[in-house]
Amino acid sequence: MNTAALIEQANTAGIMLALNGDRLAWSASKEPSPELLTQLRESKGLIIEYLYQQQRAWLDRVAALLNTSASTLLERGLIDLDDLAEQYRMHPRFAARLIETSPAWLGVSLVRDEVRASHAREVRTQCVPPEVNNVNTPTRENSANKRTVPEWIAARDAFHSHAVGHCDECYPPAGRYCPTGLNLLALYQRATP
Template sequence: MSPAHLIEHARQSGVVLMLIGERLTWSASQQPPPDLLALLRDNKPAVIEHLRQQQRAWLERVAALLDTTANDLLARRLIDANDMAEQYRTDPRHAAKLIASCPDWLALARVRGQFREQYARARAREPVLGSHPYKPADPTRRPAWAAARDALHRHSVSSCPACHPPTGRYCPTGRVLLAHYLEQQP
């Protein structure tokens, strides 16, 4: 039985599995069947790894919605192991909305906004490679691969719960966008 099927079987039996840090715990309203506990004990490393991947994928989606990285969220303690254990089955947009309302995040966003403005002003003064020295490059022209990459990223990371790029899992729409991106790559 695969770890995903085992976790689902446990859930249907009334057992909620949680990975907090490196520790696998469970809770249930009544004592689970002994055969289920034996299966969980025998497959514990695989179950832990599966739950870790699920939590990390959820965290990556939250980070993408906030235009940051998962490691940044963890380092700034905006999300911790308990949050991931409790919320990884929920819609990442809810967690992103909650984090975006946090005073620490708002202060960080202000600093990032100021940095981006300074960076944009500095970039505007730099000459663009391949452009005429007296004419600025057309900002509306982008390579086709960049547009394909952005479409794939918007779909698979930000909005589609069925897609999981780190493991190569894509829904039908995601596979079409991935194929289009791979065709466009330089």
């Protein structure tokens, strides 16, 4: 039996397999059969490798949706090992949408936009008059004005900080929120343009 089929058989039997760092963890809703447990023990290394590959592929898809790299997501703490273990079975677009609401992502995207703008200034041609090159070019004054945080972003950041960062009762992918989380979500939805 191949590894994917064995994992599917375990899921069907009510066994959830997950990576905890470099170790395999499992939980079961009922007592699994001894034969299945033996198969899982014998294939432990293959299962760990398979789950690692699945999580890495999911992370790469999330990074592609955000037009960034997987290493940036990990280094900035936008995705951690717990996220990989819990969410790699979800469609990557849900994780990407959630990351886009993070204040940390706003910082990453601002830095990326500044790098692109500086690169665009470097590649201007000399054969075009300077007045054409300077049309629609951001200046420091314009950039400073753009950094004012609109009301909806402040509401989004407050909601994200609570629901994703600090509250153990809130779980946005499942639509589960505590009373404070519901209040912050309502404020965010009202402020959204």
